[in-house]
Amino acid sequence: MSLPCGTRNYNYAEDMGIVRTKTHWVLLIAFLVILFTAPLYFGNYWLGVFNLIGITLIAAIGLNILVGYCGQLSIGHAGFIAVGAYTAAILTNRLEMPFLVGLIGAGVVSGLIGIIFGLPSVRVKGFYLAITTIAAQFIIIWVINHWSLTGGFVGIKVPYASIGGLVFRSESSQFYLIIIIAALCVFFAKNLARTKVGRAFIAIRDNDLAAEVMGVNLLYYKLLAFFIGCFFAGIAGALLAHWIGFLNAEQFSFTESILYVGMIIIGGLGTSIGPIFGVIFIRILQQLLTMELVPFLESTFTNFPAGFATGVTPMLFGLVIVLFLILEPRGLAHRWALFKSAYRLWPFSY
Amino acid sequence: MLKLNNIEVTYLNVIRVLHGVSMTVEDGAIIALLGANGAGKSTTLKAISGLLHIEEGEVTDGSIEWNGERIDKKYAEEIGKMGIIQALEGRHVFEHLNTEENLIVGAHNRRDRHAVRQDLEMVYDYFPRLKEMRRNTAGYLSGGEQQMLVIGRAMMATPKLMMLDEPSLGLAPLLVEEIYDIIRRFNTEQKTSVLLVEQNVRIALSISHYGYVMENGRVVLDGTADFLKNNEDVKEFYMGLSALGTKKSYREVKHYKRRKRWL
Numbered sequence: 387m388s389l390p391c392g393t394r395n396y397n398y399a400e401d402m403g404i405v406r407t408k409t410h411w412v413l414l415i416a417f418l419v420i421l422f423t424a425p426l427y428f429g430n431y432w433l434g435v436f437n438l439i440g441i442t443l444i445a446a447i448g449l450n451i452l453v454g455y456c457g458q459l460s461i462g463h464a465g466f467i468a469v470g471a472y473t474a475a476i477l478t479n480r481l482e483m484p485f486l487v488g489l490i491g492a493g494v495v496s497g498l499i500g501i502i503f504g505l506p507s508v509r510v511k512g513f514y515l516a517i518t519t520i521a522a523q524f525i526i527i528w529v530i531n532h533w534s535l536t537g538g539f540v541g542i543k544v545p546y547a548s549i550g551g552l553v554f555r556s557e558s559s560q561f562y563l564i565i566i567i568a569a570l571c572v573f574f575a576k577n578l579a580r581t582k583v584g585r586a587f588i589a590i591r592d593n594d595l596a597a598e599v600m601g602v603n604l605l606y607y608k609l610l611a612f613f614i615g616c617f618f619a620g621i622a623g624a625l626l627a628h629w630i631g632f633l634n635a636e637q638f639s640f641t642e643s644i645l646y647v648g649m650i651i652i653g654g655l656g657t658s659i660g661p662i663f664g665v666i667f668i669r670i671l672q673q674l675l676t677m678e679l680v681p682f683l684e685s686t687f688t689n690f691p692a693g694f695a696t697g698v699t700p701m702l703f704g705l706v707i708v709l710f711l712i713l714e715p716r717g718l719a720h721r722w723a724l725f726k727s728a729y730r731l732w733p734f735s736y
Numbered sequence: 737m738l739k740l741n742n743i744e745v746t747y748l749n750v751i752r753v754l755h756g757v758s759m760t761v762e763d764g765a766i767i768a769l770l771g772a773n774g775a776g777k778s779t780t781l782k783a784i785s786g787l788l789h790i791e792e793g794e795v796t797d798g799s800i801e802w803n804g805e806r807i808d809k810k811y812a813e814e815i816g817k818m819g820i821i822q823a824l825e826g827r828h829v830f831e832h833l834n835t836e837e838n839l840i841v842g843a844h845n846r847r848d849r850h851a852v853r854q855d856l857e858m859v860y861d862y863f864p865r866l867k868e869m870r871r872n873t874a875g876y877l878s879g880g881e882q883q884m885l886v887i888g889r890a891m892m893a894t895p896k897l898m899m900l901d902e903p904s905l906g907l908a909p910l911l912v913e914e915i916y917d918i919i920r921r922f923n924t925e926q927k928t929s930v931l932l933v934e935q936n937v938r939i940a941l942s943i944s945h946y947g948y949v950m951e952n953g954r955v956v957l958d959g960t961a962d963f964l965k966n967n968e969d970v971k972e973f974y975m976g977l978s979a980l981g982t983k984k985s986y987r988e989v990k991h992y993k994r995r996k997r998w999l
Contacts, residue, residue, distance in 0.1 A: 727750050728749065728750060
């Protein structure tokens with residue numbers, strides 16, 4: 387069902403190939419061309435939205451590896467993003483290291499912090515693990531607020547990203563930086579799921595007892611999942627820091643953490659395409675609600691008290707998500723898979 | 737009386753697994769549904785009890801009628817209230833409740849409180865082992881006891897039609913015979929019809945009145961239990977016996993030539 391009719395594997399290279407048919411190639415190249423020429427058609431406003439989507443996507447992919455593939459529920463993802471963001475800020479601002487060092491450093495530090503908060507996963511599962519990861523969120527934010535190195539409540543400034551002499555100052559140059567890193571992350575995540583490590587993650591998610599009996603080292607792979615997931619969060623955090631230019635712990639709220647879980651659920655847990663759908667859906671929805679709907683409501687219903695629209699939009703936001711989960715409980719990726727197989731088998735669907 | 741009229745079941749709008757299955761379960765009869773793995777037996781049961789939607793399956797054609805009323809679009813709990821109770825494959829006991837509480841959950845939809853007490857005694861009468869274990873947590877019961885508990889729980893709902901999905905799965909031969917004896921007794925004493933899905937053809941046909949053989953989502957053969965027991969193909973392919981009633985020697989027959997092509 388996963389391959390188009392008549393596509394057969396004649397050797398191992400074909401069997402492992404991601405792009406299999408001419409149509410695949412055409413679609414892929416067309417997509418990449420449109421993606422990389424996006425700054426030509428979109429203004430700074432939409433490029434900013436795309437940049438936010440790209441950064442969110444990197445973090446969501448990490449969370450998807452941790453929650454979707456390995457089944458370790460984490461509700462402290464914004465905390466790990468904060469670790470990455472502040473690491474990059476400290477490295478580039480206070481220690482004046484180059485951007486790339488800050489980027490990798492952010493990933494590694496965030497991953498290591500992730501391992502520490504992932505340690506309870508060895509003993510507890512499910513809801514209980516979720517509670518312990520909430521602790522990560524609050525502890526990290528508390529430390530950021532009370533540590534002189536991070537700038538505390540005042541915040542910290544972050545210089546523009548630069549590689550060699552190239553400074554990523556404009557929205558469009560940052561777009562390229564973010565999109566390329568996001569594309570690499572998507573590629574990595576897609577392939578990770580097909581390796582020994584990815585299979586071990588899925589085995590742990592589906593039946594940890596059976597996985598253990600087959601010789602999967604639970605401690606090692608759970609912590610590895612936490613490391614990879616939080617490494618991605620760190621990378622996203624670093625990019626966010628350089629993109630915004632100024633950090634404050636307010637940006638990494640608990641709500642944001644929950645939103646990340648929401649994104650990967652809406653997209654489809656444990657699929658490589660799920661986070662992409664989920665992130666685009668949530669971020670665009672947020673953008674439309676706050677930027678389009680709020681002014682519209684304010685100007686249409688003038689006899690309501692001022693600011694009522696800002697109060698109404700979160701409710702609408704929640705309503706849309708709830709409706710979405712009721713109508714599409716398996717996520718957008720599932721609908722996408724159904725669409726593909728129906729398209730391929732049309733008109734004889736069985 | 738349950739009537740399946742040429743039903744087709746499709747999963748995910750893409751995969752069709754039942755291609756026109758028709759069968760009738762008369763009141764008070766034991767009907768066996770036989771066939772190899774993946775023939776569509778469990779799907780048929782799920783179609784009747786309304787559990788398909790969990791796996792995004794759907795009855796796309798044909799109809800299922802229970803005493804003249806169509807039930808193929810109804811929800812599982814409505815169908816349960818109408819008296820069709822399915823004991824799921826693989827012992828889904830409520831592991832944190834004890835044996836007696838499990839049985840009482842079986843009577844969840846009933847309003848006649850006094851009769852529930854009586855029926856509890858009835859189930860204990862059928863399964864004395866459960867009475868000994870009445871205060872034990874269900875999760876810690878052995879496999880055989882859990883299977884008894886699941887059947888007993890289905891009995892507590894005073895079903896008009898009880899559907900059992902592989903009650904012999906993973907049980908010792910002696911225990912299988914015991915359970916089948918109890919199913920037969922329950923059928924004759926309570927006049928409950930039973931629809932039985934079973935891999936163990938010999939024992940299933942020993943208690944049932946009528947049987948259907950399924951292959952690849954179709955009913956390929958049906959008849960009374962005696963007819964099926966004496967049918968050469970059933971004997972050969974499901975019981976592994978040759979025409980003489982002895983164990984078959986693969987040297988003598990090119991058995992693939994004898995295999996019928998059902999269509």
